[in-house]
Amino acid sequence: xxxxxxxxxxxxxxxxxxxxxxxxxxxxxxxxxxxxxxxxxxxxxxxxxxxxxxxxxxxxxxxxxxxxxxxxxxxxxxxxxxxxxxxxxxxxxxxxxxxxxxxxxxxxxxxxxxxxxxxxxxxxxxxxxxxxxxxxxxxxxxxxxxxxxxxxxxxxxxxxxxxxxxxxxxxxxxxxxxxxxxxxxxxxxxxxxxxxxxxxxxxxxxxxxxxxxxxxxxxxxxxxxxxxxxxxxxxxxxxxx
Amino acid sequence: xxxxxxxxxxxxxxxxxxxxxxxxxxxxxxxxxxxxxxxxxxxxxxxxxxxxxxxxxxxxxxxxxxxxxxxxxxxxxxxxxxxxxxxxxxxxxxxxxxxxxxxxxxxxxxxxxxxxxxxxxxxxxxxxxxxxxxxxxxxxxxxxxxxxxxxxxxxxxxxxxxxxxxxxxxxxxxxxxxxxxxxxxxxxxxxxxxxxxxxxxxxxxxxxxxxxxxxxxxxxxxxxxxxxxxxxxxxxxxxxxxxxxxxxxxxxxxxxxxxxxxxxxxxxxxxxxxxxxxxxxxxxxxxxxxxxxxxxxxxxxxxxxxxxxxxxxxxxxxxxxxxxxxxxxxxxxxxxxxxxxxxxxxxxxxxxxxxxxxxxxxxxxxxxxxxxxxxxxxxxxxxxxxxxxxxxxxxxxxxxxxxxxxxxxxxxxxxxxxxxxxxxxxxxxxxxxxxxxxxxxxxxxxxxxxxxxxxxxxxxxxxxxxxxxxxxxxxxxxxxxxxxxxxxxxxxxxxxxxxxxxxxxxxxx
Numbered sequence: 001x002x003x004x005x006x007x008x009x010x011x012x013x014x015x016x017x018x019x020x021x022x023x024x025x026x027x028x029x030x031x032x033x034x035x036x037x038x039x040x041x042x043x044x045x046x047x048x049x050x051x052x053x054x055x056x057x058x059x060x061x062x063x064x065x066x067x068x069x070x071x072x073x074x075x076x077x078x079x080x081x082x083x084x085x086x087x088x089x090x091x092x093x094x095x096x097x098x099x100x101x102x103x104x105x106x107x108x109x110x111x112x113x114x115x116x117x118x119x120x121x122x123x124x125x126x127x128x129x130x131x132x133x134x135x136x137x138x139x140x141x142x143x144x145x146x147x148x149x150x151x152x153x154x155x156x157x158x159x160x161x162x163x164x165x166x167x168x169x170x171x172x173x174x175x176x177x178x179x180x181x182x183x184x185x186x187x188x189x190x191x192x193x194x195x196x197x198x199x200x201x202x203x204x205x206x207x208x209x210x211x212x213x214x215x216x217x218x219x220x221x222x223x224x225x226x227x228x229x230x231x232x233x234x235x236x237x238x239x240x241x
Numbered sequence: 242x243x244x245x246x247x248x249x250x251x252x253x254x255x256x257x258x259x260x261x262x263x264x265x266x267x268x269x270x271x272x273x274x275x276x277x278x279x280x281x282x283x284x285x286x287x288x289x290x291x292x293x294x295x296x297x298x299x300x301x302x303x304x305x306x307x308x309x310x311x312x313x314x315x316x317x318x319x320x321x322x323x324x325x326x327x328x329x330x331x332x333x334x335x336x337x338x339x340x341x342x343x344x345x346x347x348x349x350x351x352x353x354x355x356x357x358x359x360x361x362x363x364x365x366x367x368x369x370x371x372x373x374x375x376x377x378x379x380x381x382x383x384x385x386x387x388x389x390x391x392x393x394x395x396x397x398x399x400x401x402x403x404x405x406x407x408x409x410x411x412x413x414x415x416x417x418x419x420x421x422x423x424x425x426x427x428x429x430x431x432x433x434x435x436x437x438x439x440x441x442x443x444x445x446x447x448x449x450x451x452x453x454x455x456x457x458x459x460x461x462x463x464x465x466x467x468x469x470x471x472x473x474x475x476x477x478x479x480x481x482x483x484x485x486x487x488x489x490x491x492x493x494x495x496x497x498x499x500x501x502x503x504x505x506x507x508x509x510x511x512x513x514x515x516x517x518x519x520x521x522x523x524x525x526x527x528x529x530x531x532x533x534x535x536x537x538x539x540x541x542x543x544x545x546x547x548x549x550x551x552x553x554x555x556x557x558x559x560x561x562x563x564x565x566x567x568x569x570x571x572x573x574x575x576x577x578x579x580x581x582x583x584x585x586x587x588x589x590x591x592x593x594x595x596x597x598x599x600x601x602x603x604x605x606x607x608x609x610x611x612x613x614x615x616x617x618x619x620x621x622x623x624x625x626x627x628x629x630x631x632x633x634x635x636x637x638x639x640x641x642x643x644x645x646x647x648x649x650x651x652x653x654x655x656x657x658x659x660x661x662x663x664x665x666x667x668x669x670x671x672x673x674x675x676x677x678x679x680x681x682x683x684x685x686x687x688x689x690x691x692x693x694x695x696x697x698x699x700x701x702x703x704x705x706x707x708x709x710x711x712x713x714x715x716x717x718x719x720x721x722x723x724x725x726x727x728x729x730x731x732x733x734x735x736x737x738x739x740x741x742x743x744x745x746x747x748x749x750x
Contacts (some may be wrong), residue, residue, distance in 0.1 A: 005344065008344055009324060009336065012324060012326065012340075012688055013319075013324065016324075016325055016327060019326075019327040020312070020315055020325075020327060022327075023311070023327050023482070023534070023536070024308045024311065024312050025308075027307050027308040027311065027482075027539060027540060027543060028308040029308065030543035030544040031305065031308065031543050031544050032538055032544055033309055036306055036308055036309040037309070038309075039309070040302070040306045040309060042302055042487055043298075043302075044295060044299055044302060045299075045487065045491060046487060046488070046490030046491055046493060046494065047295065047490070047493045047494055047497070047599075048288070048291050048292070048295050049501075049594035050288070050291070052635065055585035059381075063655070063684070068344050068507065071527070072506075074512070084497070087251050090476075113476045125441070126561075127523075127524040133523075134473055134524040134525060135438070135525050136438065137473075138525075139434065139438060146678075155496075155507045155508040155510075156507065157508055161521060162520075162525075162526065163523070164520070164523055166510055166522055167525050168467070168471045168525050168526060169472070169525045172464060172467050172468065172471060186712060189493070190493050190496055190497075191490060191493040191507070194489040194490055195489065195490050195494050197454065197456075197514070198454075198489045198490055199455065199491040201318065201454070201517070202317055202454040204454060205454055205456065205514075205516040206516065206518055206520070207515065207516055207517055207518065207519055207523060207526045208470075208471070208513065208514075208515060208516075208526060209456075209513065209514040209515075209516070210511065210512075210514075211508065211511065211512040211513070212269075212469065212510065212511060213507070213508045213509070213510050214510050215510070216462070216463050216464040216510060216511075217462050217463065217510055218379045218426065218462060218463050219396065219404055220378070220379040220380030220383065220396060220397070220398055221379070221380075221383075221398070221401075221402050221403055221422045221425055221426065222267070222402060222422065223270065223271055224403075224420050224422040226379075226423060226426040228426075228430065229378070229379055229426050229429070229430055229461065229463040229464065229465075230430060230433065230434075230463045230464035230465045230467075230468055231464025231467065231468075231510070231511065232464075234440075236641055
């Protein structure tokens with residue numbers, strides 16, 4: 001079966017490569033130029049120059065991020081240390097009686113010692129056991145805990161990148177999402193984060209790059225805003241010095 | 242889905258829409274809300290014209306070099322481990338999808354919003370081989386249960402009220418749900434959670450595809466696009482061949498324009514860039530990822546100076562919200578996948594079938610609000626005129642209109658003939674004038690008089706009064722105050738000077 005599946009995919013690929021040439025030749029002939037194989041000069045790449053020169057101070061960034069995140073129904077807390085992060089999470093878990101907590105497998109999170117601090121909840125750590133169906137573990141979780149790779153003040157967004165130790169499901173499937181944002185990762189503009197993916201290049205990119213700007217929402221029923229339609233309905237952004 | 246087209250023309254469908262009081266109010270309310278949101282967001286962001294111009298330049302550049310950028314995207318996506326396929330038309334795209342579904346042994350497919358999938362009428366095809374297709378966007382799910390088509394590109398269930406929605410969802414639940422938004426959305430969340438975890442295939446559209454890294458980008462608010470691209474084992478992405486942008490840096494411009502124009506948001510709640518299937522050590526994401534690149538009439542616009550810019554469209558829906566005609570008749574009246582001004586141009590262009598779709602181009606007041614609203618400055622109102630011209634040139638013009646125009650030329654070409662006709666008209670209208678206006682819906686006046694009345698011809702026409710007016714005017718000029726006369730003459734001199742220097746024109750910049 002595995003072989004036939006592989007064969008089928010190879011057949012499709014062979015067909016696709018033939019079709020690719022037809023497609024590109026057809027496009028070139030309709031555009032009335034010979035096939036282009038060299039990178040064309042792209043004078044308008046990215047945002048306008050005046051925008052790229054725009055930058056806020058750290059205080060302005062924190063203020064703007066906070067305002068934006070609150071305006072879409074998210075929650076923000078500014079904390080002085082990772083110890084404060086720990087007490088914040090413990091307090092929230094007790095308040096909401098979180099039974100299942102899932103977190104990314106990162107040293108900063110190991111250091112919080114949530115497994116022993118959260119006495120009323122069972123804490124699982126992403127992808128630490130090959131036998132688990134991790135998507136289901138994330139789906140049943142009340143809390144998901146992640147660390148932001150980047151954040152953007154102007155749009156009030158947080159960026160999380162996937163990796164073997166960092167599941168996409170952890171920021172998506174739980175009811176409550178807690179995002180820890182080390183303050184030095186908070187940038188002014190979206191472009192400051194996006195350009196890092198151009199610089200990294202294709203081979204370095206993770207499978208999933210996700211910008212999260214607040215709780216899941218919809219206005220599809222009579223324009224009435226509903227929070228938490230598919231993704232987490234409660235989102236805490238913890239800005240940590 | 243196309244089967245829902247029970248009435249043949251936009252006009253007939255619009256009559257249906259106009260009769261539905263709720264739809265009309267809902268459309269007006271929603272478009273108003275979205276339009277105000279856009280205005281607020283763009284004002285707040287500032288320099289909106291600079292951003293529009295930048296967006297237009299990036300799209301123009303990419304489309305002008307589409308063979309290079311699309312090819313680059315395909316090669317990079319393959320290098321990321323994606324299985325890339327090409328479909329010239331609907332049939333090929335459907336065949337590929339069904340082939341993939343069969344090989345995945347799929348019983349159900351969860352879908353996030355995709356306009357391309359609407360173009361293909363894929364749900365129907367999947368059901369024909371026994372695969373359940375579930376729309377997971379809240380609005381799309383509702384209209385799927387109702388068996389209808391989306392009426393707005395951004396808010397597809399704009400035409401349903403909460404009572405109708407509660408009825409639909411109660412039928413699905415098997416118990417009665419209250420007509421309360423939170424309760425209804427809560428039911429959908431629970432119901433679709435099971436579907437996400439069960440389905441073998443997740444299907445998405447594609448807002449942008451980044452050529453230099455082979456990544457695809459999705460904008461959404463609910464999280465369902467993330468679900469369908471994270472949970473199922475196989476992912477299929479349907480992508481229009483023109484969705485390309487060169488780089489992640491260019492994405493900043495699109496991310497600035499799209500959410501603000503669509504809903505007035507600074508950014509949608511989720512923006513995801515997906516680069517290939519799950520890495521072997523990752524514990525989630527699809528094992529197998531397919532991207533089907535679809536032409537389906539798009540390439541017909543390439544090299545066409547009047548319509549190539551259609552491919553710049555980023556599917557924000559701002560032109561719908563700005564359009565006085567759309568706001569009045571709603572999306573279903575257009576009878577096609579894409580509605581509003583963009584639909585009026587895109588549908589006949591993709592189908593290259595001017596004869597069948599010609600009446601959509603006429604459902605426009607050519608006011609240019611669509612162009613003003615467009616974040617990438619597509620001259621939609623000009624295109625509507627080109628379409629009308631092509632329709633007439635191809636011999637599909639309205640016969641009555643041609644006869645009318647010929648008659649108009651005959652009468653207007655000779656002043657005594659016009660005078661005669663007007664005198665005849667004054668006599669003839671005595672048959673139909675009631676309290677100073679004409680309300681009859683007989684003969685050629687039916688279309689006009691359905692929603693308004695025709696004024697009767699005045700007892701004394703402008704032509705009759707011209708001799709007297711001419712006299713008065715000449716007298717008046719003589720008596721004009723010297724200061725006023727100087728000012729008028731100054732204005733005329735200035736205008737003549739400007740015209741000589743090639744400035745000005747007639748304000749149609």
